[in-house]
Amino acid sequence: AGGSVTLTCSVNPSPDKPVLTVSPSWLSPGASVTLNCEVEHPSAGWRFYWYKTVPDLSHNSYIYELLPGNSSGTEQDSYIVHGQTHTAGYVCRAGRGDPVFYTDNSEPKFVWSGDLHPAASLTVNPDRVQHFYSDSVSLSCEGNSAEWRVKRFNEHGYQSDCSDWRRMTGSTCNMRLYWYGNAVYWCESGSGEFSNAVNITVQSDYYYDIILVSPVHPVTEGESVSLGCRFRTEEKLSSVFFYHNDKLIQNDTRQELNISAVSKSDEGFYKCQWSGRKSAQSWMSVKVLCCPRSAFKFILIIISLLLLFLTFHLVVINIPH
Template structure:
């Protein structure tokens, strides 16, 4: 803060500083008063006056100083599930009332000394090329061969530069199978009932080592995988009793920062789910959609009418509908109403699930990969190596 005495010159003056009308700095030979570093306790009204011998200047107008917490930007990624050839846009939002920010962009990598890191050292941050921009968005064009992983942003302004906190990491996922490891799920479906068990397996190929199971959820992060809901047998993590908060995106991550395919698991506390494959489906393969009741023995062969885009296409007495040869023409919205409504969207992007109460509206997005080489979407059936099931990270996200 600077105290300028109009018409009095700058020589031979001493300066007094007041905080909320209380004198706190009675004698300064320089017209500037610097607070460094600044804290929230420094917030208040400040005034100054000049003193030259027995001569006093008028007291200045009050200046209101407000010190706020160091802001944390919010990062969003679109799309968050990757299709080959897609461009990906990262957006970094800071307090909308402030301007003049420049933005830095990072990719998460395993912790390395010497690199900036998240506060808990769960990840280090590798700057992206040309990572400082005046725009609040950054586009990966094309996304490249290995874009999956976590991303972080930070903003700064002023001279010297005042930086915000790092954003919480957001993740870019792909359902494509990795050449070194595959995350498999047993039972092989994206939807599960509460109280059932679920096994997740990082199945390795060749000499791959160091892969660990991770997850991203809407709960606070990071945390260890609680022993209360899992048991570990070599390369398998088993959640012995599912709850709705067990839902999340799961993947395997290597010590070098590689990512396996990701799987979006949703746990339903209702009475009906629609079972669909976890892994991508190659064009030309068959897909079976199964309506499953929690108490199946009371309705072992439910009569089910399947609709596509509002048009009845099949009457099934087994509760199943099979699409024998998947193609782009199969994209659309499917539903069956045995007391509830289930809509299915076949796209080329993602396997996912959303349950909406109280109508038990279950939306599932099945990945239909239009790849002609069927071998690209094969599923590993037996591990060539074994790993321990390690830390499971639970992380915040506005939407999964």
Template sequence: MRELTPLCWQLLLLSTLVYCSLGQGGASLSISPDRSQFLKFESVSLSCEVQGNSAGWRVVRNTTRGILSECDTDWGKQQGSSCNVFPIPSDSGVYWCESGSGEHSNAVNITVPAGGVILESPALPVTGGDSVTLRCRYQGTPSDLTADFYKDGSLIRTETTGEMTIPAVSKSDEGLYKCTNSEGESPESWMTVTVLSLTASLSVSPDRSQFFEYESVSLSCEVQGNSAGWRLKRHTVSGERSDCGRNWGKPEGSSCIVSLMPSDSGVYWCESGSGEHSNAVNITVPAGAVILESPALPVTGGDSVTLRCRNRGTPSNLTADFYKDGSLIRNETTGEMTIPAVSKSDEGLYKCTNSEGESPESWMTVTAAVPSPAVLGSSMFLPRLLCSLLVGSPYLLVTIILLVKGCKSRTQGDHVEEE
């Protein structure tokens, strides 16, 4: 393979500038301080960290009362790319960044309880191996009261200092936490732990998050390597945490078959004997007559996705209204809505209504399509690396054209000399 001449390397660097100037898209929501629970009137700053052009991005929320709005409307104070909030209980809800074209960032859940006790736990995912400290705080003083810490409904530790440290978190530490002290009980918050790769994944058949009473669903643990010791677990809305085959579900090989009841609504996942976790899915079995058929598992960008508004009776193809993040997006006489090629902007909270009632809400996750390793290696790694080091020039296009000609002439000259 002929080595690139210095001139060609310059061309590669400048081509990278074009790549940078086009922007890589996407945004993430950061929160400071990084926690999901706040006492009344505490200050929290929410910022949109955008790759590429940040114009048009803003912080949006959907409160527990179902009010969808932007920062600086009737809440928060916009300061540059950040939104500063002094929250009260009515500010509890889901927050995210959104562009003018409808692209979404990650979302965080913020809770401002009416009570005087909160659990300080991370709102953003924590990385496996990091040290994490959970604090049980009281509105008054002192705030270092003896506290009991609970995970997934079970007492795990009592600390006289009011705080609990996990020196090196692992996937087994992921779960639903709360605390109690002499002043009361905090709300529950989910702590997410990210690792480089999962050894197991949970599949759902049929792939949807809402079911009618007595419908059947098959949940399977797909394990890389030895599957011994993995079992399906759940945490229901009533607080029950148990394995398939105890008082629910029928184990069949690596799967668990469940004939669903409203009491089966909750979070399901696979877990190993050593505490490793798979992904988790949320299943809802409403008492009402209407459900929204939407994917429980993440869908890949570019795929076609159909959402169906189903009625328990017949016909099930009643005219339906479809909502995303609280806003009406489409009315369909067939009772179903198709997105031909989903993108990150389609990620969000969906529900539907028809003449028989309203479905619960379900979150649809969209993941980006992954290029092949060859494409990643040859065309993405170096430009992305250089993007962080270089800035553009107003004369870039002209320079590149000249360098292309120069590179071509130099290469041809080298070839003639070799002959």
């Protein structure tokens, strides 16, 4: 009686939110994607959990689904996703201790693909990468859904919805471009799909602006493509110089750079120059078919010869002797 008891209570607060990085940020279809999850105080005992994001339009958020093989987490702070073919989002978190205390989920990070996806695709009108300051642009979502949202990830690392800065009309986001329009854009569907992504850049110098007219989507190998140059007050310019990866490739009186059959070697950065003014450069992506067209022709010739041989063989067998 009269004694005192000292009780000690310690609280282990949830660690801070980890930072997720993805590499590469732009995807070559079928390539591997490396995820890295960085905690504020790295030490032994952490286990890392990896998720893919599934768009949840009804709650204006994402559902997180565990990636294969990490239901108990991984000791490594990195995770490789193999064979990714389309735009995708990822999240990580970490945990340690007994009982386990988990960090918050990281902010979602995305790997983007420019390839059109039948279940969800984004088209841009006007169909080009570069635009003038204050231009009106429409971003339209198409695919297997009746509900859509357009997402934007700007050059400062901020992600937002079309409804944050413009109004969605059905499946289309209509916007006027200003300096903050420089961003990657993509669609997310009510059925949980991601579309292809597109880069949009804005020429913000009102009095000195010139833009390269180049396709916003990848060009398929073997197709033709035309690149142009525009000044704000003139639709068509003549005597335009064109550069590929900073190398001058055309400097005559023509208005456009025409490539009759695109190959992988044509992929790269392009810019134009007119009357001493140079545009910004934009990347033109080339989508390679699984087999060259010449290989398809060769295969067809072989199949035709085999069919002729088999037909001749059957005729010979059926001739009465």
